[in-house]
Amino acid sequence: DTGVSQNPRHKITKRGQNVTFRCDPISEHNRLYWYRQTLGQGPEFLTYFQNEAQLEKSRLLSDRFSAERPKGSFSTLEIQRTEQGDSAMYLCASSLALGRSYEQYFGPGTRLTVT
């Protein structure tokens, strides 16, 4: 399967703990995005990488959230000191920076539950 993969698929954690999610994009895609989605809402943009450079972050992104893409391949999203309001589906997507290619390919998501 050469699609976008995310791990873990589900994560249950206690409030105050740190969690880290991983995203492996489609291999030739150099753009990578993180989104958060809650029930009944569309995906909400968190941050975006082109290769290893983090080019944009949402103003809504708390400083408890950090993302990396160390070698321009996989990416990690870490949430420190989790809160119940962080419970959501975290989606990763990738796209190809070629011409004016805008379509994004999403992974299956990581569902986070903070108790």
Place this chain on the structure above:
Amino acid sequence: SQKIEQNSEALNIQEGKTATLTCNYTNYSPAYLQWYRQDPGRGPVFLLLIRENEKEKRKERLKVTFDTTLKQSLFHITASQPADSATYLCALTSGGSYIPTFGRGTSLIVHP
């Protein structure tokens, strides 16, 4: 503020009919608009993209229209099938950006 509106009520139709979903926006000048399909517990899947200078785009049983005067896109599925049942999201992107803003989606239920 920028707003994207998709009908929050589910659309129920009979198999074989044409489903029409609406995406309205305000305070936005999108360079292009995309439609995605999302099944429960899964990530969105790209369906179609239409640019601001295009009126209509087709792909198999799917058709998208884009009216920048009305600030509206319509998404049609002809000869609908129960397998088309899903949530459909529209997403708008401004010129020079690669970051889409998604609507909340509309649930489509096709009854056999």
